[in-house]
Amino acid sequence: xxxxxxxxxxxxxxxxxxxxxxxxxxxxxxxxxxxxxxxxxxxxxxxxxxxxxxxxxxxxxxxxxxxxxxxxxxxxxxxxxxxxxxxxxxxxxxxxxxxxxxxxxxxxxxxxxxxxxxxxxxxxxxxxxxxxxxxxxxxxxxxxxxxxxxxxxxxxxxxxxxxxxxxxxxxxxxxxxxxxxxxxxxxxxxxxxxxxxxxxxxxxxxxxxxxxxxxxxxxxxxxxxxxxxxxxxxxxxxxxxxxxxxxxxxxxxxxxxxxxxxxxxxxxxxxxxxxxxxxxxxxxxxxxxxxxxxxxxxxxxxxxxxxxxxxxxxxxxxxxxxxxxxxxxxxxxxxxxxxxxxxxxxxxxxxxxxxxxxxxxxxxxxxxxxxxxxxxxxxxxxxxxxxxxxxxxxxxxxxxxxxxxxxxxxxxxxxxxxxxxxxxxxxxxxxxxxxxxxxxxxxxxxxxxxxxxxxxx
Amino acid sequence: xxxxxxxxxxxxxxxxxxxxxxxxxxxxxxxxxxxxxxxxxxxxxxxxxxxxxxxxxxxxxxxxxxxxxxxxxxxxxxxxxxxxxxxxxxxxxxxxxxxxxxxxxxxxxxxxxxxxxxxxxxxxxxxxxxxxxxxxxxxxxxxxxxxxxxxxxxxxxxxxxxxxxxxxxxxxxxxxxxxxxxxxxxxxxxxxxxxxxxxxxxxxxxxxxxxxxxxxx
Numbered sequence: 146x147x148x149x150x151x152x153x154x155x156x157x158x159x160x161x162x163x164x165x166x167x168x169x170x171x172x173x174x175x176x177x178x179x180x181x182x183x184x185x186x187x188x189x190x191x192x193x194x195x196x197x198x199x200x201x202x203x204x205x206x207x208x209x210x211x212x213x214x215x216x217x218x219x220x221x222x223x224x225x226x227x228x229x230x231x232x233x234x235x236x237x238x239x240x241x242x243x244x245x246x247x248x249x250x251x252x253x254x255x256x257x258x259x260x261x262x263x264x265x266x267x268x269x270x271x272x273x274x275x276x277x278x279x280x281x282x283x284x285x286x287x288x289x290x291x292x293x294x295x296x297x298x299x300x301x302x303x304x305x306x307x308x309x310x311x312x313x314x315x316x317x318x319x320x321x322x323x324x325x326x327x328x329x330x331x332x333x334x335x336x337x338x339x340x341x342x343x344x345x346x347x348x349x350x351x352x353x354x355x356x357x358x359x360x361x362x363x364x365x366x367x368x369x370x371x372x373x374x375x376x377x378x379x380x381x382x383x384x385x386x387x388x389x390x391x392x393x394x395x396x397x398x399x400x401x402x403x404x405x406x407x408x409x410x411x412x413x414x415x416x417x418x419x420x421x422x423x424x425x426x427x428x429x430x431x432x433x434x435x436x437x438x439x440x441x442x443x444x445x446x447x448x449x450x451x452x453x454x455x456x457x458x459x460x461x462x463x464x465x466x467x468x469x470x471x472x473x474x475x476x477x478x479x480x481x482x483x484x485x486x487x488x489x490x491x492x493x494x495x496x497x498x499x500x501x502x503x504x505x506x507x508x509x510x511x512x513x514x515x516x517x518x519x520x521x522x523x524x525x526x527x528x529x530x531x532x533x534x535x536x537x538x539x540x541x542x543x544x545x546x547x548x549x550x551x552x553x554x555x556x557x558x559x560x561x562x563x564x565x566x567x568x569x570x571x572x573x574x575x576x577x578x579x580x581x582x583x584x585x586x587x588x589x590x591x592x593x594x595x596x597x598x599x600x601x602x
Numbered sequence: 603x604x605x606x607x608x609x610x611x612x613x614x615x616x617x618x619x620x621x622x623x624x625x626x627x628x629x630x631x632x633x634x635x636x637x638x639x640x641x642x643x644x645x646x647x648x649x650x651x652x653x654x655x656x657x658x659x660x661x662x663x664x665x666x667x668x669x670x671x672x673x674x675x676x677x678x679x680x681x682x683x684x685x686x687x688x689x690x691x692x693x694x695x696x697x698x699x700x701x702x703x704x705x706x707x708x709x710x711x712x713x714x715x716x717x718x719x720x721x722x723x724x725x726x727x728x729x730x731x732x733x734x735x736x737x738x739x740x741x742x743x744x745x746x747x748x749x750x751x752x753x754x755x756x757x758x759x760x761x762x763x764x765x766x767x768x769x770x771x772x773x774x775x776x777x778x779x780x781x782x783x784x785x786x787x788x789x790x791x792x793x794x795x796x797x798x799x800x801x802x803x804x805x806x807x808x809x810x811x812x813x814x815x816x817x818x819x
Contacts (some may be wrong), residue, residue: 264662266659266806268660268663269666
């Protein structure tokens with residue numbers, strides 16, 4: 146029996162050896178080498194087009210299946226569910242009072258019992274549907290992209306669709322996921338290794354040049370590790386040294402997407418563990434701005450370090466995400482003013498993910514970092530567009546908050562996102578007290594203002 | 603396969619639809635909202651309402667939130683008191699006070715709906731459930747609506763509340779003797795005061811038309 150197994154063992158070993166060699170060669174030729182030189186074979190774009198055709202077919206079958214059974218396809222609402230009156234507080238209260246017709250209009254300045262209608266209705270309206278809480282859950286799709294996570298109509302799947310879905314599952318978890326994980330490890334490993342080596346060189350032009358090449362190469366490998374298909378628009382506006390680049394934030398992948406097209410100085414808190422190792426080796430090759438946890442609270446220190454960095458024209462542009470947290474990529478929330486107080490050119494960048502291929506939003510209260518990355522790596526692809534907007538300056542007489550809002554509006558407009566006034570921190574925190582008193586003050590003003598009119602007349 | 607649920611369970615909704623008057627689709631949407639607010643739990647508590655920023659801006663938010671937990675709004679006759687948590691059924695029942703009236707209602711049904719809405723508002727004022735809105739309770743609501751800092755001081759707010767109360771008393775009781783004491787606004791007085799106001803149109807929320815795939819009939 147032992148003799149019988151031996152030749153087989155040998156055969157299996159040889160086969161395994163050959164296939165591994167072929168595998169790694171293909172990996173090298175088709176993925177790593179292009180990443181080093183920054184060229185692309187266009188394989189990913191072909192892949193994307195094929196996928197879109199398959200998705201369209203799948204959605205049609207779903208709809209046909211639903212029609213045959215004469216059921217309603219559950220189309221989740223994408224925007225508002227209730228029609229809100231666009232009138233202001235003042236107009237509405239006047240209208241309510243007017244409808245109590247036999248009251249003398251001039252006496253409408255006094256407090257009326259009916260005024261409470263308005264507030265009660267607005268309160269219940271906001272319980273039914275509000276702008277902010279919607280933004281913090283993943284955007285819902287209109288067509289199915291063969292991922293279970295985004296399907297709501299499981300009843301209507303025919304045999305063919307199930308087979309297709311099963312095939313998709315096999316490809317994604319059996320082939321794509323291991324490939325991507327290998328690439329990710331290669332990319333990160335190379336980053337740590339090569340930046341440490343470059344860090345040994347003396348400061349100078351050679352070091353900067355090499356560091357740039359190393360960073361770009363490793364980020365490009367990571368981009369391929371996620372099968373991210375990125376379209377960069379308006380590259381002539383790319384951030385230059387001494388500037389600050391601001392972008393909207395949907396997921397930690399944003400960093401990889403931006404950094405694979407240009408070199409930036411990152412800003413952030415030093416972590417422990419693997420992230421910390423990566424951060425520490427990156428800073429050896431070129432200056433990034435990492436803060437200790439205790440320093441993060443000290444706003445003056447943060448501002449000082451940022452402006453020192455920005456003033457030095459030989460240093461790379463700083464990359465900041467002013468929203469402070471991940472938003473689900475349908476809107477842009479309030480930008481924190483800290484980054485806009487510094488005297489430097491601001492280069493806004495808009496990032497918009499295509500939700501048809503995979504949901505890139507990181508719901509940090511639902512998923513941890515590792516499970517998020519695994520989800521990303523087992524999606525079909527991550528398709529996104531990056532727009533580089535022309536640089537903006539803070540104008541005379543404009544304070545940081547106004548400037549921040551101006552930049553935010555530009556980003557929202559370019560990316561086709563909704564521009565919201567709300568604070569991204571609301572995902573975890575509460576509304577500040579100043580906002581609460583706004584409505585009260587407005588209402589009091591109506592009463593007082595009207596009373597003053599009366600006493601004058 | 604771990605299917606996420608698609609169309610909600612029909613039989614449970616039939617009962618709710620009859621009681622509240624919402625359509626199945628509206629119930630489905632509100633159910634989703636309920637799940638979102640309660641973090642996929644079965645019940646809602648008062649704290650869950652604090653996650654809505656728009657609501658936190660509303661001056662009478664505490665009254666509105668209390669209304670959801672007030673058993674008088676659950677359409678059970680003679681139920682009083684408050685509860686700590688509510689299920690989806692109660693949530694829908696309270697919401698149904700703001701449902702737009704359907705067009706095909708006769709006058710009697712319209713009157714019933716109007717009474718319900720007025721009763722809801724009355725309950726919002728009458729926190730100790732003694733059947734009358736006393737001066738204290740009314741003053742409390744007025745103060746909530748006005749700003750404590752800023753344009754009006756506390757004394758002015760108090761003055762406004764007192765003046766309004768006086769007006770109410772004069773309307774409902776006619777002329778009062780100097781030593782007569784005005785108990786408070788009863789529901790009948792409340793009704794009389796708000797007679798002219800179109801409660802039906804001012805106190806309802808319109809759902810937008812949901813887009814559905816066309817069915818082959």
